Amino acid sequence: MLQGLTRRDFLRFSALSACSLAILPPEPAEERDLLGLGRVTVSWIYLYAEPSYNAKRLNRLERDAIITLLGRETPDDGPPYNPLWYRVPDGFVHSGYIQRVCWKPQTPRLEIPEGGALFEVSVPFTRSYRKPDQTSGPLYRLYYQSVAWVEAVEQGSDGRLWYRLLDDILKVNYYVRAEHLRRVEPEELDPISPDVPLNAKRILVSLAQQELLAFENDRLVLRTRISSGVPDYRPRGNGIPTATPTGRFYITKKTPLRHMGDCRLTDSLEAYELPGVPWVSFFHETGVAFHGTYWHTDFGRPKSHGCVNMHTEEAKWLFRWTKPIIEADVILKAGHGTTVIVV
Structure with missing residues (x-):
C-alpha cells in the first residue's frame, strides 16, 4: 500500500x-551496443592492451565502473577455465569480474x-x-x-x-x-516440468570439472559451469568449512533471496555483505546452496565460501525446476526435494 x-x-x-x-x-548510449554494459564487481581490475594477462596494463578500473562491452575475445592463452575477454573502448578486460548489466x-x-x-x-x-x-x-x-x-x-x-x-x-x-x-511477476516463477516425478529429477555437481548437470531420468536438461567452495577445510569462525561438501543430498529449503556474508548494517562497499542473493536452493544442513551470483562471473574454478555459485538466470531456472515447489511471493519453502549428488 x-x-x-x-x-x-x-x-x-x-x-x-x-x-x-x-x-x-x-539511457546511456552504450546500451544500444550489441553486448551492452558491464559493471566492475571488485575493488579494481586492470585494463589491458590485448586480451591477455601478459599484455601491457593500461589502467585500473574501479569498483562499480560501468563500461561499454564492444565484443568478445577468447584467446588461446585463456585462462583455460574462463577464456572470455571483453573488448572495451580503450582496451580489453577479462570477464571474470564483469557483471553484464542493463x-x-x-x-x-x-x-x-x-x-x-x-x-x-x-x-x-x-x-x-x-x-x-x-x-x-x-x-x-x-x-x-x-x-x-x-x-x-x-x-x-x-x-x-x-x-x-x-x-x-x-x-x-x-x-x-x-x-x-x-x-x-508471479508467472515468472511458474514451475518447470512440475509433472516429472520427484525421483526422476537429479542434479550432479562435479567439483573436479566445476560443472553442474541436471537430468530428467536420463535426459540432460541443463549443463553449465559453476564455482564451488574454495577448498579450505579449516572451520571458519562459524565452524563451517569452506569446501563444498561431497555426497548425496536433497533440496530441503528454497528462498528467492538471502542476505549472505557477515550480515551487518553498513555503508562500506568493501564489507563482506551480499544482500539479496537471488534464487537460493539449499541442500546441506550447514546452509550450502545453489544461488545466483552478482559479484563475479568467473565460473569454472572454486570461488565461494561453500555454496555453488551460478549464473543468475540459470539459478532462477534451477529454482523453478527443482522441488519442493515454491509459490510466487513466498519467502521460504521447506520440504524433501530434488536429489543432489556432489562428487
Whole structure:
C-alpha cells in the first residue's frame, strides 16, 4: 500500500511517476551496443592492451565502473577455465569480474500486495538508505538482478516514491528509489516440468570439472559451469568449512533471496555483505546452496565460501525446476526435494 497518501495524492503520483522517469539520467548510449554494459564487481581490475594477462596494463578500473562491452575475445592463452575477454573502448578486460548489466528504470508500483512482494534491481546498482531520503544514512548498494522483498511504497522527502524493503536476515527496513526495482511477476516463477516425478529429477555437481548437470531420468536438461567452495577445510569462525561438501543430498529449503556474508548494517562497499542473493536452493544442513551470483562471473574454478555459485538466470531456472515447489511471493519453502549428488 502507498503509505500516508490521500486519493488525490495517489492520482497526483500516477502522473508524477511518469514525469520522474522522464527526468532521470538518459539511457546511456552504450546500451544500444550489441553486448551492452558491464559493471566492475571488485575493488579494481586492470585494463589491458590485448586480451591477455601478459599484455601491457593500461589502467585500473574501479569498483562499480560501468563500461561499454564492444565484443568478445577468447584467446588461446585463456585462462583455460574462463577464456572470455571483453573488448572495451580503450582496451580489453577479462570477464571474470564483469557483471553484464542493463539500465531499465521502471514506473513505480503504487500498490504492493499485503505482506509484501518480490522485486529485482533493474539498473546497474542503486543505493539503499535508512529512510526514504538521500540525506539520511546510506546503507548497502544493491546490484543488478539481486532480489528484494518490498513491503510498501512511500513518498520520500524529495517528493519521489521509494520502496520500503525488509532485510530477510536482519529483519530491519531500508529504502531504495522505486524506479530502480522491477516487480518479479508471479508467472515468472511458474514451475518447470512440475509433472516429472520427484525421483526422476537429479542434479550432479562435479567439483573436479566445476560443472553442474541436471537430468530428467536420463535426459540432460541443463549443463553449465559453476564455482564451488574454495577448498579450505579449516572451520571458519562459524565452524563451517569452506569446501563444498561431497555426497548425496536433497533440496530441503528454497528462498528467492538471502542476505549472505557477515550480515551487518553498513555503508562500506568493501564489507563482506551480499544482500539479496537471488534464487537460493539449499541442500546441506550447514546452509550450502545453489544461488545466483552478482559479484563475479568467473565460473569454472572454486570461488565461494561453500555454496555453488551460478549464473543468475540459470539459478532462477534451477529454482523453478527443482522441488519442493515454491509459490510466487513466498519467502521460504521447506520440504524433501530434488536429489543432489556432489562428487
